[in-house]
């Protein structure tokens with residue numbers, strides 16, 4: 001729905017007045033510090049805004065978003081967000097949030113060229129290729145897209161767990177729990193993919209359980225030989 005820019009500024013003024021009216025001092029209190037409990041790593045899609053979906057106000061969730069909610073070990077932007085969130089803000093939960101109907105995942109699934117983002121979406125194609133046998137066994141493209149949206153969350157969650165930032169936090173005993181969720185554009189609901197990980201020892205079994213659940217949800221049987229939970233190679237790695 002198109003808005004004139006001055007309408008947006010007016011809406012912002014009314015929003016700020018409403019927040020201040022319901023919670024006097026809200027903004028001046030936020031000036032002092034931010035103490036978010038959550039780091040949200042999600043897709044840049046305009047239909048998946050972190051705060052609104054969670055029903056949270058400014059100050060409650062630290063957010064990093066990019067096309068197709070990708071977390072790769074060479075992305076200094078994402079790693080810097082994670083490091084600041086964990087080391088400075090002491091967030092307790094990191095949620096990797098994908099969504100069904102993701103345009104980036106769709107392009108990756110079908111080798112659709114969209115421009116410069118093709119290079120970014122290579123990371124999602126790596127996920128597709130890792131699970132190609134399972135995806136090919138599904139009955140149609142809708143099922144394959146839903147499955148790849150879920151698998152991408154699992155693999156990016158795995159990448160989060162294997163960053164030095166999270167590994168170091170766990171090693172020093174800091175409480176950081178990672179989660180993998182997927183959001184339904186059609187109903188506004190988040191689904192927990194049950195890849196909840198509290199320490200380094202839980203990474204492999206949580207990945208195996210969550211992956212088996214993806215297979216079962218899509219009507220298949222749990223894989224007898226699970227793909228390794230080792231992270232996907234970064235470009236340039238051998």
Ligand SMILES: [Zn+2]
Nearest residue numbers: 043045102103
């Ligand atoms: Zn998306």
